[in-house]
Amino acid sequence: MKKIINNPADVVTDALRGLAAAHPALLRVTRDPAVVAWAGSPVAGKVAVISGGGSGHEPLHTGFVGPGMLDAACPGAVFTSPTPDQVQAAAAQVDGGAGVLLLVKNYTGDVLNFETAAEFLDNTRTVLIDDDVAVQDSSFTAGRRGVGATVLVEKIAGAAAAAGADLDTCARLAEAVVAGARSMGLALTAPTVPHVGSPSFVLPEDEVEVGIGIHGEPGRRREPLTDASALVAALLEPILDDLPFVAGDEVLLFTNSMGGTPLLELYLAHGIAEELLAARGITVIRRLVGPYVTSLDMQGISLTLLRLDPALTDLWDAPVHTAALRWGM
Amino acid sequence: MKKIINNPADVVTDALRGLAAAHPALLRVTRDPAVVAWAGSPVAGKVAVISGGGSGHEPLHTGFVGPGMLDAACPGAVFTSPTPDQVQAAAAQVDGGAGVLLLVKNYTGDVLNFETAAEFLDNTRTVLIDDDVAVQDSSFTAGRRGVGATVLVEKIAGAAAAAGADLDTCARLAEAVVAGARSMGLALTAPTVPHVGSPSFVLPEDEVEVGIGIHGEPGRRREPLTDASALVAALLEPILDDLPFVAGDEVLLFTNSMGGTPLLELYLAHGIAEELLAARGITVIRRLVGPYVTSLDMQGISLTLLRLDPALTDLWDAPVHTAALRWGM
Missing domain, CATH: 3.40.50.10440 (Dihydroxyacetone kinase; domain 1)
Incomplete structure (x- = not known):
């Protein structure tokens, strides 16, 4: 460790x-x-x-x-x-x-x-x-x-x-x-808990855990690590189907890093998600991109979609001052 | 990769x-x-x-x-x-x-x-x-x-x-x-450049590279991975000696993650640095803690100290709105 x-x-x-x-x-x-x-x-x-x-x-x-x-x-x-x-x-x-x-x-x-x-x-x-x-x-x-x-x-x-x-x-x-709101995540690597000292699970070098939990709990399935477009679609489709989100919806898209994923990859994934949503006629009107709900050093991402209305949007936009989220003050 | x-x-x-x-x-x-x-x-x-x-x-x-x-x-x-x-x-x-x-x-x-x-x-x-x-x-x-x-x-x-x-x-x-301003960093792991596909260097499981560069360039020395207190001191002492920073100085302390280091560890390191500075009679009046100058997925931290005067402090405090740094607007 x-x-x-x-x-x-x-x-x-x-x-x-x-x-x-x-x-x-x-x-x-x-x-x-x-x-x-x-x-x-x-x-x-x-x-x-x-x-x-x-x-x-x-x-x-x-x-x-x-x-x-x-x-x-x-x-x-x-x-x-x-x-x-x-x-x-x-x-x-x-x-x-x-x-x-x-x-x-x-x-x-x-x-x-x-x-x-x-x-x-x-x-x-x-x-x-x-x-x-x-x-x-x-x-x-x-x-x-x-x-x-x-x-x-x-x-x-x-x-x-x-x-x-x-x-x-x-x-x-x-x-x-x-x-x-609906979410789903995936992991490329496991987190290591300090008082445990070894990774929470073992994921082969060519596999990804789709549907992972934020403590490294098992997801839906392990599958071959393919490209970012396939991975983002594998997260977004179940989210869209669940609520469901439909054409005409205005949403907040939150692209979250599980901690160890570089910002370069996170923005890359965010861009793919925006394109997939646009193709479905769903309009992203607010975004959040960064490591906000992490799992120690785990590499991975999650996507969260929230259907917005004007009242929720105004509350999202309202000033906030915290260590990790700050605007307007 | x-x-x-x-x-x-x-x-x-x-x-x-x-x-x-x-x-x-x-x-x-x-x-x-x-x-x-x-x-x-x-x-x-x-x-x-x-x-x-x-x-x-x-x-x-x-x-x-x-x-x-x-x-x-x-x-x-x-x-x-x-x-x-x-x-x-x-x-x-x-x-x-x-x-x-x-x-x-x-x-x-x-x-x-x-x-x-x-x-x-x-x-x-x-x-x-x-x-x-x-x-x-x-x-x-x-x-x-x-x-x-x-x-x-x-x-x-x-x-x-x-x-x-x-x-x-x-x-x-x-x-x-x-x-x-003076800085120094250390790494626990190497970054992996996408078009290379393998880690930039190999660091044994029980060693840390002290004085690492943000591309994984070699530092001053490799040494056994000890505890956080020793690691933070190993970064801070050369910084303090260099300018030098002395008792009575008012400073900005920037505790930076190289990308893959959990925020839990980063704040822990920041706390140690604050205590070491207080013991030297150096007053931290502004702080920045987070992953701001990273090296892909590299785990590690760097410390930066800036000696402040009222003019620099006012400019630091002035409103800013960027993707990664935002306050007052």
């Missing part, structure tokens, strides 16, 4: 120390339990938006904390759900009296631990994110996994909360994003 | 198509020769700022085109200098009549080709960037290599040009950044 770390058991703690140092005016990072909160929180009368999950997917979720997006994120150990006390501590820090929206990726451990925390909190709503069309159940999941759409849910619900929407409205908008 | 590409010979062209699709309102991408220009250029009376270099280092330079930073970037083939006609075409597109500032990383091919182009252009100034303290000469370089400081030079000179500074002032500020 080649990693720039000290004690593998301390990776998340050590990384949070660096995150705090890098963003002193933006973030308030507390320990025992670990919470990354927006330094400006709580805001009286504003719905607090909280998410979290296993570490190793950065910038998800800690990189999305700040005005216009998350009030707090709860980083678990690598690929491990945050504990209920992290979620309770986050809520205690950022609740401004207008309720707490919990945005939870649909993994069994995450769902359970956020549910347990919610039992101790007043005035919360939970929205589950399950946008991955690849498989119905998986290693860590009953139902579909939550992947790329998480970024879009966090941005749009966070913008609504920042604009003064009430808890029901924020939850309804988050549910609308989940309902209108 | 596992890559998400079509024909290896077309990688740059295909990626530029994706870049254009991803940023239709921001960028104007032209071909034959390849130029990525800000869609708002030329701006009458504004100094035009142009950079460029081999592809494979994205987001450098194409991801830094936009208001407040570069007017145009000239992307060469992978790890290959742009041609003089690319630079001339870029200047023809973005010259607003107030002169053209060429920002050139100190690699022999880049220097030669930008010089050749400049002979055919009126009213240009060229600033060479050579911030890498690792080695004096290298595979592609006479003198020191240009690495991480490039982002800082492009941001600060771009901000000055946007604020209406004349060509001499923009060049003087770019030179001030070069004079006050």
Whole structure:
């Protein structure tokens, strides 16, 4: 294992120390339990938006904390759900009296631990994110996994909360994003978890795992590594068929790197996806391209499509200032 | 070789198509020769700022085109200098009549080709960037290599040009950044160039190359892969000794990923660097953390320190809107 770390058991703690140092005016990072909160929180009368999950997917979720997006994120150990006390501590820090929206990726451990925390909190709503069309159940999941759409849910619900929407409205908008978003990913290589020390699986040099999960969970199938056009089509077709997305739809296209894929390849894949969508009569009106939902050093990409309406588009466009996503402020 | 590409010979062209699709309102991408220009250029009376270099280092330079930073970037083939006609075409597109500032990383091919182009252009100034303290000469370089400081030079000179500074002032500020910035990097793995198809070098599983170049050029030495604290110190000490940086200095600390390094490790390294600087009495007042000057899929990091004064700090803070760096707009 080649990693720039000290004690593998301390990776998340050590990384949070660096995150705090890098963003002193933006973030308030507390320990025992670990919470990354927006330094400006709580805001009286504003719905607090909280998410979290296993570490190793950065910038998800800690990189999305700040005005216009998350009030707090709860980083678990690598690929491990945050504990209920992290979620309770986050809520205690950022609740401004207008309720707490919990945005939870649909993994069994995450769902359970956020549910347990919610039992101790007043005035919360939970929205589950399950946008991955690849498989119905998986290693860590009953139902579909939550992947790329998480970024879009966090941005749009966070913008609504920042604009003064009430808890029901924020939850309804988050549910609308989940309902209108679909994703699928593929991997060329496996991630290596620091405290494990070896790759999570073995993928032959000439094969790709199509439908991979963000922890390296198995996808739909392994197939020969062909060219980018075939790979992008293999992700996009199941996404389009599922909602379905149809001619005339206006969409946000999110081309995500799993971490280790060069930006050169990522933009190349994005260009192919844009061409395939144009050929179907689907209009891309917003884009996001970059490593936003990663799996440590895994090489691979995922595509996420979100059907937009004017209200969602305005919330997407609203100003945001986080470590990983920033515009208008 | 596992890559998400079509024909290896077309990688740059295909990626530029994706870049254009991803940023239709921001960028104007032209071909034959390849130029990525800000869609708002030329701006009458504004100094035009142009950079460029081999592809494979994205987001450098194409991801830094936009208001407040570069007017145009000239992307060469992978790890290959742009041609003089690319630079001339870029200047023809973005010259607003107030002169053209060429920002050139100190690699022999880049220097030669930008010089050749400049002979055919009126009213240009060229600033060479050579911030890498690792080695004096290298595979592609006479003198020191240009690495991480490039982002800082492009941001600060771009901000000055946007604020209406004349060509001499923009060049003087770019030179001030070069004079006050020092960098060094290390690699855990080698990059794989698409048209080559195999890693650029072989690094044993338990070794790290300290002082690596961004094309995988040899560094100062190979040494056993130890822990993050030792690795960060091995980069920071030569940087501090070189300028030298001393107690009381106020600096920008740029912790850069070479591409394949997870953000978790990058923030961990950043935290260590902050602590080492604090112990020296050097105050970090600005930070940049992320994959900004990469070497395809290479795992590794580099550190760049820039000594700040109030003028440079204000220019760093000025609004910018590019694909990879954005704030305030």
